[in-house]
Every structure is written in structure tokens, then in C-alpha cells.
Amino acid sequence: MLYSKLFGKTVKAYPKDEIAVNAKLLLKAGFIDKLMAGSYTLLPLGRLVERKIEEIVRQEMNATGAQEVLMPLLHPKTIWNETGRWESAKEVMYQFAKDDKEYALSFTHEEIVMDLIRKHIAGRKDLPVKIYHFSTKFRDEPRAKSGLLRGREFIMKDLYSAHENKEDMMKYYAVVTEAYMKTFARLNLEVRKVEASGGVFTKEHTREFQVLAEGGEDTIYFCDQCDFAQNKEIFTGKEKDTCPKCQKGKIISAKAIEVGNIFPLGTYYAEKMNVLFADVQGNRKPVWLASYGIGITRLIATIAEVFHDDRGLIWPEAVAPFPIHLVGLDLKDETINSKVHNVYKVLEENNIDVLFDDRTEASAGEKFSDVDLIGIPYRLVVSKRTGEQIEFKKRNEKTTTLLDLSSIISKIKA
Amino acid sequence: MLYSKLFGKTVKAYPKDEIAVNAKLLLKAGFIDKLMAGSYTLLPLGRLVERKIEEIVRQEMNATGAQEVLMPLLHPKTIWNETGRWESAKEVMYQFAKDDKEYALSFTHEEIVMDLIRKHIAGRKDLPVKIYHFSTKFRDEPRAKSGLLRGREFIMKDLYSAHENKEDMMKYYAVVTEAYMKTFARLNLEVRKVEASGGVFTKEHTREFQVLAEGGEDTIYFCDQCDFAQNKEIFTGKEKDTCPKCQKGKIISAKAIEVGNIFPLGTYYAEKMNVLFADVQGNRKPVWLASYGIGITRLIATIAEVFHDDRGLIWPEAVAPFPIHLVGLDLKDETINSKVHNVYKVLEENNIDVLFDDRTEASAGEKFSDVDLIGIPYRLVVSKRTGEQIEFKKRNEKTTTLLDLSSIISKIKA
Incomplete structure (x- = not known):
């Protein structure tokens, strides 16, 4: 590529309201352009990085036996009503009516994937299901000030798995955890597995994958000796406490970026939505659902936050737009x-x-x-x-x- | 891939309201699933076909010197207001308000790309701009009855080029026309270049790429001896007339599917949106814009409409999910x-x-x-x-x- 012909060169001036390091660097270096708060175009350099990240994630997802699909972004209200999330996630979802029909934009895909799965499974032989896609998510963020770390619109890889029982779900959950650690290692990112709250997804605790970074929006508390780590939301101690797990290390706190998460959701969604399969005795049982996300555009921002100096970006070779x-x-x-x-x-x-x-x-x-x-x-x-x-x-x-x-x-x- | 593990096997029952050949075949063969009228999930087999088509289109676009980007799908009303299309395209656009802001979903990207281009060009040396993306389009179709041929949500490759004058625009227009013909040839599709109306894009005539197919929604009139071809919308003669171009051939009419189109839009958008560059004398002039679309998911449907027999689909090797x-x-x-x-x-x-x-x-x-x-x-x-x-x-x-x-x-x- 001739730099003289590249669309999206380095720029001196960039939107004054940007405060996040990732946004400043990516805008100045010509990787992104800002359409509005929380919404960016990937310029040619940015799209090259994004496609390289996507391909690494795809390879690691396929290696777990997952299959790639592509689900729609515009959803009918009826399906979101089946679990009650049309109401309970109203703040974060973009919802609207057109010609007497009500729609929501994808802020996640659990309900949509469950509608798909219930049409395609009959008995045990159709389980487990392991499907993922790279797709756009829309979330109404009142304060979108973190550049590509938290957008109103962003690209996510989301994987969903449905199983006949908890044991099978937890087995695959461990496989995906390993695949995630491998994925982040290929991106040169040092990642901590952190226990966290389930938010609008589940009442259970879930697992986040956090990268230590000053620009992070999360605060995590972790042990300096063992693998204990919790998100501030659920951690009940304070800094310098003795680790509640190993009883030896000291608790440290740090800013971090959540680059992935894993939700072992259980049978809640299947019960609400009648996603049933016939077991060996012929009894209809709900499937066990887990969902697993990786923020693709957020990873671009994370890499920018972690790998830079006062002169600019320093891309790891695996995702550099050019070697x-x-x-x-x-x-x-x-x-x-x-x-x-x-x-x-x-x-x-x-x-x-x-x-x-x-x-x-x-x-x-x-x-x-x-x-x-x-x-x-x-x-x-x-x-x-x-x-x-x-x-x-x-x-x-x-x-x-x-x-x-x-x-x-x-x-x-x- | 083991068929026993494939998600999305062949099915006997499919939605009764489907009348299009492509939808029936793709649903029965396990390539797609229907979420709602005009909206489908690409199952693993369908996603494989779609990614192969995308890669062929990408290669041919890059060969013209175009650069891949990714523009947002959620757009602020302010930008659509600059050309008046917030009002004039209201019927086809999904528009809504949230927290006192008004948004539209992408039904096309001319305004968005022009907002991007005006921030990144100063003088002649920054022209031409040739950028494209693969992205989701949303169009409110009151009658979505043609399967993947006409969706409320679909994937399109759209390319935009901005030039310093008409001559340069028309030169690249010819290059893209060739690239399109090569792309469709690689997909085994026989395509006719057809003159048509500009719809909500321009008052000028534009060029469509049409594949003859009984399931097509368009009717075209073309000469049996020369390359004359017009869409029914603008053709003023009737079947069996003598060709108005070569004066020798006879006019035939046939059903066809529009798989691509090319709009030499001129300076209209640049004038409305102040997309200006400094010419050699330092005068600020509007850029010449052209836009070029290929319906990616529509191509899946087109191939299904053209290549099948009474037993099922017959994929061309270049896009078959597996050889x-x-x-x-x-x-x-x-x-x-x-x-x-x-x-x-x-x-x-x-x-x-x-x-x-x-x-x-x-x-x-x-x-x-x-x-x-x-x-x-x-x-x-x-x-x-x-x-x-x-x-x-x-x-x-x-x-x-x-x-x-x-x-x-x-x-x-x-």
C-alpha cells in the first residue's frame, strides 16, 4: 500500500471531546474516524487490525468445535418479551416501532439464539450446540467517553452453547476458558480471570477476562500470590487485606479492561422460552445455556491502551495492519x-x-x-x-x- | 465437518408463508433460518457460502485500488438532514428517537461516507477516494416475500468513490463496471448491464447488473442482438419492437434479479454537504461522487434461484460451502x-x-x-x-x- 494513496492518514487535529488514550491515538494515527459519541468508522488501517483480530478469534473458536453463523441485528419485540428482558433491559436497548410493529436492536443475542436452537433440536443427538458470530451490538451508553472501549455500536464475537446437562456445559465452559486465554496470548495481552456480577444476564457470578490498564473502566481486586481476582462490584474486602483464598498473598487493586466474559446461564432461558429436548426416557427437558463474549473493537482499543509510548502506537506483530x-x-x-x-x-x-x-x-x-x-x-x-x-x-x-x-x-x- | 455435528441440518418442515424458490431451498437444505419476515440467520452452511462470496468481491474491489473500511450502522439525524433524505427516504428508513436524540439505521451510506470524506480531504492530492465496506443494511419492506432477495436486513458491499472531476469519475466507473463483470463471472452468473432509474439516489439514469431468473422481481427489456437493455421502469417501448439502439434486433422481456448497481451521482451530495477540495488555483470545488453496490446475501439467493433442480441446490464450485x-x-x-x-x-x-x-x-x-x-x-x-x-x-x-x-x-x- 502506497501511503500517498492511503485513505485515513495521520492527523494533527482530532475531536476535542476525546479524553481516552485509545481514541486519541487511534484518531491521530488514522485508524478510526468519529461519526458521533460512541460511534466510529474503522478506516483502512483500523479495518486491517480488526480483521486480523477477528481471524485469530475465529481460529480459536473453531478449534473448540464451535460453528460460525450470522444472526440478525433487528429483532421483534415478541421474542424479547418471552424472558422479560424487553422491560428489564430497556435502558440499554434501542427499541422502536415502525408500521405497528415493535423492534429492538441487538444488544446481545441470547433470546435470538434460543429461538433458533428450539427450532433445530429434538433429541439428545442434536446437543450440544456451539455456535458463534461476529456481529454488531448496539447499547445506549449515556456517557460514551472511552473511545472504542465503550461504544454505542461495536463489534463483538459472541458464542452460545446449549447442553443436555450442567456437567456437559461446565466441561465446554472450561474448553472455552482455555481458548480465550490462548486467544489473548496470541494478541500479547496478559489477562486475569476475574469473578464478577452477571448484570442483566444472570443472577449468578460470572467470569470476566480483564487486562490491567490505566485507561480501564473497571477496578479489580486480586491476590499478589494466587489466582484470586474479583471485580469491585462484588469484592467485599479492601486493598492490602490478606487474600481470602490462599490466606497468604496481599490484595492489590488496579484499573482493568474487560476484554471477554463467560456466562454459565443454566436453564433459566430455556425454561422461559421452552427450549426443550427429549432425554433417553423421552422426557422433555430444558437445555443448559452458556454465553461467551469477546469485544472485537474493544480489543483494538485495549491493545492501543497497553501498547504505546509517548510517540505513538506499538502494534504486536500478530495484529499490526502491516508488518x-x-x-x-x-x-x-x-x-x-x-x-x-x-x-x-x-x-x-x-x-x-x-x-x-x-x-x-x-x-x-x-x-x-x-x-x-x-x-x-x-x-x-x-x-x-x-x-x-x-x-x-x-x-x-x-x-x-x-x-x-x-x-x-x-x-x-x- | 461431521454432518452429525453440523448445526442446521436439512429440514422437512419450513415456514408456510415462504413462496420464493430461494427461501424454500435454502431453508430446507439448512443454509438459513427465518427470524421474521425479511430477516434470516445464516446457519453454518449459509455463512460459509456468504464468506466465500465476500472474499471474491473483496479481491475484485481491492484490484480496482479500493480500500476496505467499516462504517457505523446507527446514524444521527443531523447528517441525513443535510441532503434532505431524512424526509425523502422516510418510508424505507428505520428512524427512531432515544433520550432526545434522533437516529436512523443504515439503508445506504452516501451521507455517512461524505461526512467522512470531507474531514479527510484538503487538496487534489487527497483524491480520488475509493472506499468500500461489507455491512448490514436495513430497509423497511412492506412486502418481504422474496426470501433473501429482498430483506428488511441484508448484507451489502457498498463502494464509494470521490473524484476531482467528471472525467476521473467516469474512468473509475468503467473500471468498477469491469470488476463487477469479473466478480459475477467468478460466481458463474450471466449478467446483463441494464439502464434504470436512480430511485431515491439520483434523478439520472443508473446502471444495474441483472441476472435473468424466473424468480426475479424486476422485468427487463433487452435486445436479442446488441447490448441494449433497460429496466421496465424506464423502457418506453414494448416486446417485439425493433431495438432502438441497433435497429436490427428484436426486444425481448424477461424477469431478472438486480445483483449490483452503479450510481454516477455527480456533485449533488458534495454541494449539499460541503465536501470540497482546493483545485490548482486554490478554488474550493465539490467532489464528484459515485456509489456502487453488490447485494451479498442477495447473491446467495440469486445463485439458489439460478442453480437448482427438482432435487435441490447445485452450488458453483467457487462458493460451495464444501467442495x-x-x-x-x-x-x-x-x-x-x-x-x-x-x-x-x-x-x-x-x-x-x-x-x-x-x-x-x-x-x-x-x-x-x-x-x-x-x-x-x-x-x-x-x-x-x-x-x-x-x-x-x-x-x-x-x-x-x-x-x-x-x-x-x-x-x-x-
């Missing part, structure tokens, strides 16, 4: 110009995606500051000073080295 | 059972995706009728009668042949 940012300097010199275009061509021929800063007008200073702001893992420079070689630098290191193109290609492909 | 449907018969015989599981394993090891009917209870008749209904291009059978070989049959041919596994693998990979 390489190639900078051409002294481009009015025809020899240099043709040399750097050749480097670009050879890299592309080797199936290495490159963001190539081919601007002739911009200064070296401008180009280097854009490189640091955008945060692509490897910077290559071709200029009068690099001679027959190419300057190579990692975004998160200070040293530069001169290498030839073939060593660079092997380094990147390694 | 191979492997059927195991006589599975209570342990030798056969282990043989067919081995065939499945070897195919998967060769990176060939397989839908494997591993059910022990279903009869041969049931399995074969499911194969024909689902419509995967190649059927393989392993049974007592196939000995050391495997029976091979194409969905759209009658003859079966006995082949060994390695010849089958070369055939599929060819």
Missing part, C-alpha cells in the same frame, strides 16, 4: 527513488505486506514521526545514506542496523 | 466405518474441506437425497459395494465412477 513500514527519503533523487520502489516491489513479490511512505514532499522528520505514531513493528529506510543496504529498526527498540534485502525478508518470514 | 460431500454407507460394518473415516482424515490432511455424512442411523436413500438437496459439487461414497475404491459423482451429472483416493485428490485440487 513493515518502508520509508523512502531523498526521493527527488532518481536513483534513490527507483531503488526504494524496487525494494517495495520485491517485498510485495515475497508476499510481505508493506506500507510504503512514497511521499516526495514530506520531510524525513514528518515521515519518522508518522512511523512512530502508526506503530508498525518494523521500519525500513532507504535514503542517500543507506547505500546498497537498507536501514532496519524495530518500533519498540532504539537501535538501527544496516541489512541487505534478502536478510530482511528472511527476518520477517521467520 | 466435497463424503457419504459413508453400511457404517455398522467396522471395516467400512474405519475406511470412510480414513478417507475423511486423508482429505482433511490434504487441506480439502469435506462435509462427511457419518450418521449410522440414516438410510442410503435419506443420505443421497440430503446430498442432492444441499448441492455440494462432488459426492464421494464409501460402502460395501465400493471395495477398495470410492464412488465419485458430480452434483450436476448422472454418471458415477469408481476412483482411488489419490486420483480424487488430484481431481479436486486441479
Whole structure:
């Protein structure tokens, strides 16, 4: 991709009302644009990151045996009425009437998936069901001030599983927990499993996956020695207490971002909605439901909050929009110009995606500051000073080295 | 994928109110489920087809130099008011108020993309802009009776381009026309370019891409000798007239499905919304806008309408959910059972995706009728009668042949 042709370049000015670090950085670096409070367009760089995150999540979901579907976003009131959430979740849901029909926008999909499942199961042989989708969620957030961390509209991966009994549900619950930890590890995120309240989903405690980050909206209390961790909402102690679990460690508190959650919902939804299967004796029984979310656009924000310095973003390789940012300097010199275009061509021929800063007008200073702001893992420079070689630098290191193109290609492909 | 574990198997009963061929076939074969009139879930088989279509469209859009973004679905009234479409498109748009703010759901994105573009262009060097996304559209259809051909909610690829003058716009318009023809050819669809009315988008005539199909909602009039073709809405002649273009051919009329359209919208939107750039003299001028749509979920329906017989669907290889449907018969015989599981394993090891009917209870008749209904291009059978070989049959041919596994693998990979 030629930077001169990229839609969504780095910008100096961005909406004044943005206070979140992720929003400031992603806006300035040209990954997102703001449509209104809590609602952003993913620009080409942002969409590339989002698609890479989505593909990692897809691979890990498929590995658990889950199957990808796509459920609608516009829902009839009748289905939401079956569990009473049309009323109980009224504050967070967008609801409206058109031509005498009442609709809600998807703020989650439990009721919709249960309507689907009850049409497709008869007996035990049809269970378990494990289906997920990547889809848009809408939530009316009165204070949407955290950039992509908390939007009125955002992308979520939500997985739903239905089982014949609690044991089978808890077995898969453990499988998904492992898959989540693997997913977050692939994104370089250090995640804590935290006990929390079920909110509008269930009266039981549930499990959140929290990343420690100063920009986080949650506060968690956790042990400095064992895996005890609770969300502030349910934690009854205070900082510096002795850990109630291991009785050895001390409790620490920290700001954190919830990147995923897991709800073992049980038979509540199936009972309300008559999602029944015939057991071996032929008795009709409710299925056991669990739901599992990962905030896809929230992950973009989380990575921005965790991986940056005062000069800009620092993308982990697995989700960087491009592995390489190639900078051409002294481009009015025809020899240099043709040399750097050749480097670009050879890299592309080797199936290495490159963001190539081919601007002739911009200064070296401008180009280097854009490189640091955008945060692509490897910077290559071709200029009068690099001679027959190419300057190579990692975004998160200070040293530069001169290498030839073939060593660079092997380094990147390694 | 083991058919025994697939969510969304073939069904005998489907909603009685469905009259469209595509809806009946896709529901019966387990590709979709109906949430409400005009709104469907893509089940695993349907999502696989949709993702393959999406990837073909993505490749062809990228080849034109367009860049992928993702724009929001929930829009503020203020932006729609700038062109007056909040009022003029009221019938088709879902509009509602929440907490004193008024919103609309995306029925298209011209206004939203123009708001984005005006923030990101200054001079000529920022033009042209060519951006597209795959996103959900919502349209209030009073009569949603055509299955996935006309939904209240559907997936569309929409591309928008902004140019400094008409000439540049028309040049790219021709490039996208070619890309569209190539896209539809990759989907095995024979498409006619048809002149049509601009509807709520423009007062000018626009270009539609129409596939001849009995289930189509459009009627087109076209010449049997040249490329003249007009939508019924604007055609002023009648059937059997002499072609007004070549003066030789005869006009024929036929039912057709609009799978794509192209609107050279001009400066209208830019003038209303102040989407301006500085030309060489420094004068601020409005950009020339064009928009280009392809109905992704409508394409699934179109393929179903065009490619089927009385036994079921017949997917083109490029978009089939799996290339191979492997059927195991006589599975209570342990030798056969282990043989067919081995065939499945070897195919998967060769990176060939397989839908494997591993059910022990279903009869041969049931399995074969499911194969024909689902419509995967190649059927393989392993049974007592196939000995050391495997029976091979194409969905759209009658003859079966006995082949060994390695010849089958070369055939599929060819």
C-alpha cells in the first residue's frame, strides 16, 4: 500500500471531546474516524487490525468445535418479551416501532439464539450446540467517553452453547476458558480471570477476562500470590487485606479492561422460552445455556491502551495492519527513488505486506514521526545514506542496523 | 465437518408463508433460518457460502485500488438532514428517537461516507477516494416475500468513490463496471448491464447488473442482438419492437434479479454537504461522487434461484460451502466405518474441506437425497459395494465412477 494513496492518514487535529488514550491515538494515527459519541468508522488501517483480530478469534473458536453463523441485528419485540428482558433491559436497548410493529436492536443475542436452537433440536443427538458470530451490538451508553472501549455500536464475537446437562456445559465452559486465554496470548495481552456480577444476564457470578490498564473502566481486586481476582462490584474486602483464598498473598487493586466474559446461564432461558429436548426416557427437558463474549473493537482499543509510548502506537506483530513500514527519503533523487520502489516491489513479490511512505514532499522528520505514531513493528529506510543496504529498526527498540534485502525478508518470514 | 455435528441440518418442515424458490431451498437444505419476515440467520452452511462470496468481491474491489473500511450502522439525524433524505427516504428508513436524540439505521451510506470524506480531504492530492465496506443494511419492506432477495436486513458491499472531476469519475466507473463483470463471472452468473432509474439516489439514469431468473422481481427489456437493455421502469417501448439502439434486433422481456448497481451521482451530495477540495488555483470545488453496490446475501439467493433442480441446490464450485460431500454407507460394518473415516482424515490432511455424512442411523436413500438437496459439487461414497475404491459423482451429472483416493485428490485440487 502506497501511503500517498492511503485513505485515513495521520492527523494533527482530532475531536476535542476525546479524553481516552485509545481514541486519541487511534484518531491521530488514522485508524478510526468519529461519526458521533460512541460511534466510529474503522478506516483502512483500523479495518486491517480488526480483521486480523477477528481471524485469530475465529481460529480459536473453531478449534473448540464451535460453528460460525450470522444472526440478525433487528429483532421483534415478541421474542424479547418471552424472558422479560424487553422491560428489564430497556435502558440499554434501542427499541422502536415502525408500521405497528415493535423492534429492538441487538444488544446481545441470547433470546435470538434460543429461538433458533428450539427450532433445530429434538433429541439428545442434536446437543450440544456451539455456535458463534461476529456481529454488531448496539447499547445506549449515556456517557460514551472511552473511545472504542465503550461504544454505542461495536463489534463483538459472541458464542452460545446449549447442553443436555450442567456437567456437559461446565466441561465446554472450561474448553472455552482455555481458548480465550490462548486467544489473548496470541494478541500479547496478559489477562486475569476475574469473578464478577452477571448484570442483566444472570443472577449468578460470572467470569470476566480483564487486562490491567490505566485507561480501564473497571477496578479489580486480586491476590499478589494466587489466582484470586474479583471485580469491585462484588469484592467485599479492601486493598492490602490478606487474600481470602490462599490466606497468604496481599490484595492489590488496579484499573482493568474487560476484554471477554463467560456466562454459565443454566436453564433459566430455556425454561422461559421452552427450549426443550427429549432425554433417553423421552422426557422433555430444558437445555443448559452458556454465553461467551469477546469485544472485537474493544480489543483494538485495549491493545492501543497497553501498547504505546509517548510517540505513538506499538502494534504486536500478530495484529499490526502491516508488518513493515518502508520509508523512502531523498526521493527527488532518481536513483534513490527507483531503488526504494524496487525494494517495495520485491517485498510485495515475497508476499510481505508493506506500507510504503512514497511521499516526495514530506520531510524525513514528518515521515519518522508518522512511523512512530502508526506503530508498525518494523521500519525500513532507504535514503542517500543507506547505500546498497537498507536501514532496519524495530518500533519498540532504539537501535538501527544496516541489512541487505534478502536478510530482511528472511527476518520477517521467520 | 461431521454432518452429525453440523448445526442446521436439512429440514422437512419450513415456514408456510415462504413462496420464493430461494427461501424454500435454502431453508430446507439448512443454509438459513427465518427470524421474521425479511430477516434470516445464516446457519453454518449459509455463512460459509456468504464468506466465500465476500472474499471474491473483496479481491475484485481491492484490484480496482479500493480500500476496505467499516462504517457505523446507527446514524444521527443531523447528517441525513443535510441532503434532505431524512424526509425523502422516510418510508424505507428505520428512524427512531432515544433520550432526545434522533437516529436512523443504515439503508445506504452516501451521507455517512461524505461526512467522512470531507474531514479527510484538503487538496487534489487527497483524491480520488475509493472506499468500500461489507455491512448490514436495513430497509423497511412492506412486502418481504422474496426470501433473501429482498430483506428488511441484508448484507451489502457498498463502494464509494470521490473524484476531482467528471472525467476521473467516469474512468473509475468503467473500471468498477469491469470488476463487477469479473466478480459475477467468478460466481458463474450471466449478467446483463441494464439502464434504470436512480430511485431515491439520483434523478439520472443508473446502471444495474441483472441476472435473468424466473424468480426475479424486476422485468427487463433487452435486445436479442446488441447490448441494449433497460429496466421496465424506464423502457418506453414494448416486446417485439425493433431495438432502438441497433435497429436490427428484436426486444425481448424477461424477469431478472438486480445483483449490483452503479450510481454516477455527480456533485449533488458534495454541494449539499460541503465536501470540497482546493483545485490548482486554490478554488474550493465539490467532489464528484459515485456509489456502487453488490447485494451479498442477495447473491446467495440469486445463485439458489439460478442453480437448482427438482432435487435441490447445485452450488458453483467457487462458493460451495464444501467442495466435497463424503457419504459413508453400511457404517455398522467396522471395516467400512474405519475406511470412510480414513478417507475423511486423508482429505482433511490434504487441506480439502469435506462435509462427511457419518450418521449410522440414516438410510442410503435419506443420505443421497440430503446430498442432492444441499448441492455440494462432488459426492464421494464409501460402502460395501465400493471395495477398495470410492464412488465419485458430480452434483450436476448422472454418471458415477469408481476412483482411488489419490486420483480424487488430484481431481479436486486441479
